[in-house]
Amino acid sequence: MSSVAPQPLLLDAARLAGLLDRIAARIGAAHVVTDAGDLAPRLVEGRGLFHGAAPAMLEPSSTEEVAFILAQCFEAGVPVVPQGGNTGLVGGQVPFGALLLSLRRMSCIRDLDPVDLTVVAEAGCTLHQVQQAAAEAGCLFPLSIASEGTCQIGGNLSTNAGGTAVLRYGNMRELTFGLEVVLPDGSVWNGLSRLRKDNTGYDLKDLFIGAEGTLGIITAAVLRLYPAPRARATALTGLPDPEAALALFRRLRDVAGDALTGFEILPRFGMETVLKHIPGTPRALSGDHAWYVLAELTSTRRDDDLSALALDVFGAAFEAGEIEDAVIAASEAQADALWKLREALSDAQKFEGGSIKHDVSVPVSRVPQFIAEASRRCAQHLPGLRVCAFGHMGDGNIHFNLSQPVGMDKAAYLALWEDFNRIVHDLVASLGGSISAEHGIGLLKREELTLYKDPVALRLMAALKAAIDPRGIANPGKVLLGP
Template sequence: MSTAAPAPLLFDAGRLQALLERIAARIGARNVVTDPAELAPHLEEGRGLYHGATPALLKPADTAEVAFIVAECAAAGVALVPQGGNTGLVGGQVPFGALLIGLSRMNRIRSLDATDLTVVAEGGCTLHQVQQAAAEKGCLFPLSIASEGTCQIGGNLSTNAGGTAVLRYGNMRELALGLEVVLPDGRIWNGLSRLRKDNTGYDLKDLFIGAEGTLGIITAASLRLFPAPRQRTTTFVGLADPQAALALLNRLRNVAGDALTGFEFLPDFGLETVLKHVPGTTRPFTGAHAFYVLAELTSTRRDDDLAALAEGVLAEAFEAGEVEDAVIACSEAQSQALWKLRESLSEAQKFEGGSIKHDVSVPVSLVPRFIEEASRLCVAHMPGLRPCPFGHMGDGNIHFNLSQPLGMDKQAYLETWEEFNRIVHDLVATMGGSISAEHGIGILKRDELPLYKDPVAIALMATLKKALDPADILNPGKVVPPV
């Protein structure tokens, strides 16, 4: 891992000014932002690991304007970095001298069909906006992540976002039916299909989902919707260890099937961190436990009794000695309060000093073993370290975060990041896992890829980048390791 920013890109000042004037004549001078105060929020990612630079932020109003900007930049040899809501966690959205292009003005819902169960949304729509549009028609767009009020659909697709409902509905890749993309030469690929079945050659949309803006700029997407659930049951459970959590997952999955839409876990240190630093949070039940699970069941059927189903499974787990305590939400307010305990964890960790973060995945059956072994190895490497593994047990995604020892200098601690990468990522590799489950590669993990990814796969990635973007115009230096 490298948290050091790459060397800034340099462009001829006169040619750059002429380019910006041509773009301003097309999209309007006020949509070519050069004021340092306005640019500042776009130049730093949320964890403060990268501080970027850009001559200007370009804000097109439609796909034709995006295509014009990209074509002009390609002709001038000036690089572009697409940026959505700037909520990414691997530095993929940070410019290092390149121009920024943002789609916040492209925030229209082009169509929504409750019969086809599809919505066509522009890339600058926030995730919350799409969720609300679906809800108004009695539908559900199931992607749910903590930044949903800020993150944008184009960014969600570019990073193949996951979240808390992947167990039931899948990542963004599974939720996308078609895309509209501006290619690195300025051409527009119109692939906005609403079809569930289309077997006419290569599935081109998958090239751009998860590519983090290195192969094209996603300007719109056709997305899958689902019938809105009529029932929801949320339970918060205290357990002795991760193995008990896996046993509970199996019990719920075997009984509830697809009604099990969320299965999140966190350790006692994580819960205590939230309770200590997040106002309005309360302990769900008396007493502390080593490990906790937040599980959610949903159904579109009115005659299902999800609460009774959850109670039955928990009773069996109590009898088997797998569950130590549990509470089932009796209202929507209680359900939201339980979810707040889980969703506030990333933010609350900032108050505990430096945090070295890993977004990894292993086979679901190996999650308990990974948590226990990785925690043991990391604490042995640095006594006093406070592991905080949490995340989405139902799909094997662990946010394996490590809070610094009390009293240690924060910067000195963060400088050991690569040491812990070797411990954590090497263990992930032995378990057939991935060093990036849902956050992407960006710049943070670009140089890690050659250590763990098949060299043929990396060569194919480089070939695709060269074929689609030979001049390296779009998001240069991100995702694909240098060759």
């Protein structure tokens, strides 16, 4: 890994005890959690890369209680780390001696308006909860990620989550109209606007989306809904290489336009790993292929025959030698089964030993070049390495994961993480890409950020942090080096 955890914070015991007593008097002693057994699962990042510590976890039930907590912590100079569903992959949610703040009790849908196509959700709502609320109103909240049953809206916003539908709907920035945020000093910014047009100065919400809790605590958001799709076509294709996948993408986009809502690529090694380790996953195509694409078309028009449209495109692609085989789901159950092949890949990789992961993006036109060159360079650096490059090809976001050679010691392999960061991230930078597409920076990529981010941008980010959080209590040591 390119980053090490910050040193644990040393808090004066008497000062901390007084602070916790004041907070307990406000939010209830039962919601100031200090039991080591209860805290333990919240102090470890999901892959076990970071193990933290916290004297207590605070569980407020309202924005007013969050404001009280932050005002008290600001005055005492005690740091606070917000945590949603603890599904983050870069360590941004792990405390190192700071107080842990959980908004799981703030899980209300405050309002849903199918005319405005908006939902006002508190930060502790799970993504699935918001999806369901939208569906019950005949609407769609399109963010879709594998952890949607566990991850929370506050975390989705704080990391600017992307997922499988960014191609059509954008990431959380594009899906958010307004925010409610508690600043480090305890003041509350009420920016819960539902307006599509509001040209009254700085767009403050974008400061907090993607900031990973380093500028304040998001407590609620106005999220953008869409009319629910009424027609859907989901297809899996086998292809010879990513160049062919790019050609297929262009064909589908040219014919389907924004009906093309998902375009995911995965390699043969990834497909074999899922079929081997995840029960209930189907072998949808009879033969084996070097690469696979999972594509989805959706429409709000019931009479759109998306399967026929996809079939026409696949026919032309087959004649051009761009695809080798294809299957179109004949039912919702079959469509869901095809998506399981893609969504189960991250979990399936765990069974193949150590995995060095990169969440990167490059311009869509350069995805094939990136995959080919990064794979060549990495394999040259460590023969026997198994490349698992997969993800959201339609928006240029590739999870370039590297599984250890068979039989290699896992610890010895993971010790090479920084070597592969240089190989992969240098190439990404040369192609005009980003070293973090959707997972954020957290702890894992703090040093990496200093190598690849524009120095003026880093200076501006540090200035914003200092201005909004002068005492450095909001998720210290994350994203930026220093408090």
